Amino acid sequence: MRLLVVEDDPDLNRQLTAALTDAGYVVDRAFDGEEGHHLGDTEPYDAVILDIGLPKMDGISVLESWRRNGRTMPVLMLTARDRWSDKVQGFDAGADDYVAKPFHLEEVLARLRALLRRAVGHAKSEFECGPVRLDSRTGRVTVNGNPVKLTSHEYRLLAYLMHHNGRVVSRTELVEHLYDQDFDRDSNTIEVFVGRIRKKLGVDIIQTVRGLGYMLAPPG
Ligand code: CA
DSSP: OEEEEEOSOHHHHHHHHHHHHHTTOEEEEESSHHHHHHHHHHSOOSEEEEESSOSSSOHHHHHHHHHHTTOOOOEEEEEETTOHHHHHHHHHHTOOEEEEESOOHHHHHHHHHHHHHHHTTOOSSEEEETTEEEETTTTEEEETTEEEOOOHHHHHHHHHHHHTTTSOBOHHHHHHHHSOTTSOOOTHHHHHHHHHHHHHHOSOOEEEETTTEEEEOOOO
């Protein structure tokens, strides 16, 4: 899952990025409203953390413009605790949730997980396909109850497919959602990761749909 953090406070931006990266997300960052607006308008993010008080272009205007342009990714806004009017404006502009500063990083992570799940119509933090279970809260993957150890890249790929279970996901989409903007985007690496995941799971739930991409399906 690829996220965008738009926060002008360098320390806070760094803390958020570090926590999100640790949690297995790919994170792009912006430090002002214009840069954030441009990235959110042009890159396919799974969710955005957007500060309301930003230089160059405020968070409300950024969000309004995204929504006007048809960008529907979930947005978690960061507001000052005493500014209730920010929250009202933010929701009216199209925010999905908010966290007031100062916040606990755990709360941001929990709210993000909920937004990401809801965006794909899934109410629980656990995903299943046949004997494979993936817990997006703990990052645990099991096959028939036995834990499987995946690298962070492998986990992200499987988690993305699990979040989009029921439809074909193209290699391009995977590349766009699994790597940050600086990554050398070679879609052959996706095939390599898929091969490794299949091997580690020992059950074939990732079907190759020729010419289109991948789709999850229970084995057999
Ligand atoms: Ca700020």
